[in-house]
Amino acid sequence: MDNSVNSPNSLVSVRNLSFSRGNKKIFNNISLDFERGKITAIMGPSGTGKTTLLKLIGGQLIPEQGSITVDGQNVHKLRRAELYTLRKRMGMLFQSGALLTDMSVFDNVAFPLREHTSLTESMIRTLVLMKLQAVGLRGARNLMPNELSGGMARRIALARAIALDPMMILYDEPFTGQDPISLGALVHLIKSLNNTLGLTSIIVSHDVRETSAIADYIYLISEGRCVDHGTPSQIQKSASEWVQQFMTGAADGPVHFHYPAKDYADDLLSSGKRY
Amino acid sequence: MIELLQYLGKTTRVGFTKLGRGTYFLLQTISGIASVLLRPRLLINQMYSIGVLSFLIIIISGLFVGMVLGLQGYYILSDFGAEETLGVMVAASLVRELGPVVSALLFAGRAGSALTAEIGLMKATEQLSGMEMMAVDPIKRIITPRFLAGLLSMPLLAALFSTVGILGGDMVGIGLLGVDEGAYWSQMQAKLDFQDDIINGVIKSIVFGFVTTWIALFEGYDAIPTSEGVSRATTRTVVNSAFSILGLDFILTALMFGDN
Ligand SMILES: Nc1ncnc2c1ncn2[C@@H]1O[C@H](COP(=O)(O)OP(=O)(O)OP(=O)(O)O)[C@@H](O)[C@H]1O
Ligand SMILES: [Mg+2]
Numbered sequence: 001m002d003n004s005v006n007s008p009n010s011l012v013s014v015r016n017l018s019f020s021r022g023n024k025k026i027f028n029n030i031s032l033d034f035e036r037g038k039i040t041a042i043m044g045p046s047g048t049g050k051t052t053l054l055k056l057i058g059g060q061l062i063p064e065q066g067s068i069t070v071d072g073q074n075v076h077k078l079r080r081a082e083l084y085t086l087r088k089r090m091g092m093l094f095q096s097g098a099l100l101t102d103m104s105v106f107d108n109v110a111f112p113l114r115e116h117t118s119l120t121e122s123m124i125r126t127l128v129l130m131k132l133q134a135v136g137l138r139g140a141r142n143l144m145p146n147e148l149s150g151g152m153a154r155r156i157a158l159a160r161a162i163a164l165d166p167m168m169i170l171y172d173e174p175f176t177g178q179d180p181i182s183l184g185a186l187v188h189l190i191k192s193l194n195n196t197l198g199l200t201s202i203i204v205s206h207d208v209r210e211t212s213a214i215a216d217y218i219y220l221i222s223e224g225r226c227v228d229h230g231t232p233s234q235i236q237k238s239a240s241e242w243v244q245q246f247m248t249g250a251a252d253g254p255v256h257f258h259y260p261a262k263d264y265a266d267d268l269l270s271s272g273k274r275y
Numbered sequence: 276m277i278e279l280l281q282y283l284g285k286t287t288r289v290g291f292t293k294l295g296r297g298t299y300f301l302l303q304t305i306s307g308i309a310s311v312l313l314r315p316r317l318l319i320n321q322m323y324s325i326g327v328l329s330f331l332i333i334i335i336s337g338l339f340v341g342m343v344l345g346l347q348g349y350y351i352l353s354d355f356g357a358e359e360t361l362g363v364m365v366a367a368s369l370v371r372e373l374g375p376v377v378s379a380l381l382f383a384g385r386a387g388s389a390l391t392a393e394i395g396l397m398k399a400t401e402q403l404s405g406m407e408m409m410a411v412d413p414i415k416r417i418i419t420p421r422f423l424a425g426l427l428s429m430p431l432l433a434a435l436f437s438t439v440g441i442l443g444g445d446m447v448g449i450g451l452l453g454v455d456e457g458a459y460w461s462q463m464q465a466k467l468d469f470q471d472d473i474i475n476g477v478i479k480s481i482v483f484g485f486v487t488t489w490i491a492l493f494e495g496y497d498a499i500p501t502s503e504g505v506s507r508a509t510t511r512t513v514v515n516s517a518f519s520i521l522g523l524d525f526i527l528t529a530l531m532f533g534d535n
Binding site: 060084087094099100101111116157160 | 396397400401402404405406407408409410411412416
């Protein structure tokens with residue numbers, strides 16, 4: 001495999017990573033690099049372990065083998081306090097939003113500021129309103145999380161993720177559940193956050209079009225391996241059948257839509273057994 | 276036979292690992308106490324939702340238990356012409372046993388189950404993971420304040436239960452059945468011992484509060500993060516708390532009142 005993408009300018013580098021859930025090998029000796037100041041996308045079919053990869057980078061899961069370094073620090077060798085210091089500089093946008101349900105939108109965005117800074121309430125207010133303005137939801141500040149739609153919740157979560165002005169943001173499926181207008185705004189926001197603040201962005205997604213539009217570099221992963229990587233245009237031109245199928249979304253090809261199972265006809269005919 | 280042994284072995288192993296995780300969780304929780312004391316606001320909010328919101332159920336139950344004690348006690352004591360000692364009987368039963376035990380059982384049902392469901396759902400909706408990624412320790416921020424609040428609320432709720440119960444006994448005994456008021460109260464004052472009865476009752480309720488809150492928080496934190504997992508954890512909180520309260524009550528009673 002091609003493990004030698006080693007770039008001196010990478011903020012996050014994943015080296016020979018292996019990780020399993022139960023008997024299922026999610027990553028098998030995978031190596032990836034995420035360059036500073038760039039938007040790098042990780043794409044792959046549902047269930048390949050994209051969310052798992054983000055959790056590994058954030059130090060919430062521990063790899064079986066291999067290492068992950070973020071800004072020169074080996075995430076899984078850090079002591080707890082050091083890991084927390086590192087996490088203050090990483091924003092993570094969860095697939096589900098993960099807003100705290102017992103506080104309003106405003107308090108959610110203010111949460112990291114109140115926990116980690118000693119800013120006055122009026123400064124916090126200014127910052128929170130700025131972040132909410134950036135995601136277009138300043139008017140929703142008094143709503144509770146249960147009053148938000150899925151797409152709104154995710155944008156609030158993004159406002160919260162950028163509250164502490166992190167050096168990098170991990171986006172887990174930022175585009176799902178957005179209507180065309182907020183989608184456009186969101187793509188623009190991610191791009192401009194990246195350019196104006198010099199952030200490093202890692203986007204996990206299977207929205208091929210939006211992601212190719214803003215990513216500087218793409219890794220395609222499947223079944224624990226990196227299938228292909230390159231700039232969006234390189235990927236588009238890839239000769240691999242697999243990549244072509246993924247990028248165009250054809251139902252038939254080397255990738256299977258079905259989770260591994262025994263033969264369909266056999267399965268239907270083996271009546272009497274309850275599985 | 277082999278299967279039975281395997282089953283027993285597995286259950287024991289699962290039980291012990293859970294106990295180990297529970298103990299580790301408790302130590303982490305306790306290590307967060309200092310940081311919570313620096314932010315009393317967190318504790319006060321929890322005291323409100325755990326303690327104050329349990330007031331109603333505690334007061335109503337205490338009242339009825341006291342009234343029933345008044346009735347039952349009167350029927351028995353009057354057979355021996357000892358109605359005057361009704362006050363002692365009501366107060367001693369409440370302060371020594373019923374106050375701590377019944378209020379702890381109610382607490383497990385009212386506050387414990389709510390805690391488990393709350394924490395379990397926070398886990399299921401990734402709020403705890405989210406907090407960790409924001410470099411906020413969910414144990415210190417979420418668990419420890421609730422733990423302290425439970426610990427502090429329980430003795431207060433038990434005292435409230437006993438007080439209301441004694442008043443309930445008073446209402447029935449004196450108001451309804453005509454026991455002499457002076458005798459009711461003076462006998463109670465003379466026979467109840469501060470050390471033996473009150474302090475021991477308070478110790479019991481502190482122990483029950485500790486165990487119930489620990490179980491409730493740990494079950495929530497350890498729940499399988501799905502709706503079904505959370506609902507099962509909630510049930511386990513109530514059942515395990517009830518067993519622990521009753522079992523510990525027996526042990527504590529034997530230790531405290533054994534030599535009288
Ligand atoms: N807590 C868990 N316990 C066991 N297996 C898990 C757990 N979480 C995820 N998995 C498994 O790990 C694999 C990868 O999951 P992951 O959530 O990382 O996928 P994903 O690539 O993010 O998918 P999606 O695009 O649908 O979000 C899945 O096959 C899933 O079955
Ligand atoms: Mg995912």
